[in-house]
Amino acid sequence: MAHPDQKYIDALLTNDQKVLKELYANYSAKIKWMVLKNNGSEQDAGDIIQESLIVIYRRALKGDFVLTCPFDAYFYMVCKKRWLNVLSKRKSNPTVTIEEDQRYIPGEDSFRLAEETLEDEERLQLLKEKIKELGEACRELLRLSWSGKSMEEVASLLNYTYGYARKKKSECLGRVVELVKKSPEYTKLKW
DSSP states (O other): OOOTTHHHHHHHHHTOHHHHHHHHHHHHHHHHHHHHHTTOOHHHHHHHHHHHHHHHHHHHHTSOOOOOSOHHHHHHHHHHHHHHHHHHHHSSSOOOOOOOOGGGOOOHHHHHHHHHHHHHHHHHHHHHHHHHTSOHHHHHHHHHHHTTOOHHHHHHHTTOOHHHHHHHHHHHHHHHHHHHHHSTHHHHTTO
8 A cells, every 4th residue: 555655756757846846845954964974065965855756756666566555665765775775885894874853754655665666776776787788780779679669670680581580689688687697796686
């Protein structure tokens, strides 16, 4: 069952400026406090807020996302995990902890949703990286076929026969899957 704060997810999807302003007014101060308290700047806080909202937006675009906890807790967890990633990249010691305000300790549902959202984003990043390793012809074929064009249109645009375009797409996808599975991040991301 959706939490009443689902309205913030819906606002992201529909670009409802009134509700998005409410979201910023209600939740940005807590994120700013967390970042500033943990070796960050106001610029860092703004970046984390924007990046986290983009991650949440992408997750919501899938259509099956239902917020089952307060947005406050979910958003905080997504921002916190993204900030931990930034801190671990900045330091030579990747084990970083964040000083927490006890009022902001989120519930179990928030942790689960934040983890799922960030794992989806990491999977997408890994997929994009591996697609870049393909040849130009494969990248173009996949880009066109994923843009919503039919395989007939893709074949025509690339001057391929329909049968060759389908076969080549299958080979390219197979190569991407192979590259992803060989990646050290593959097992970490629980595919």
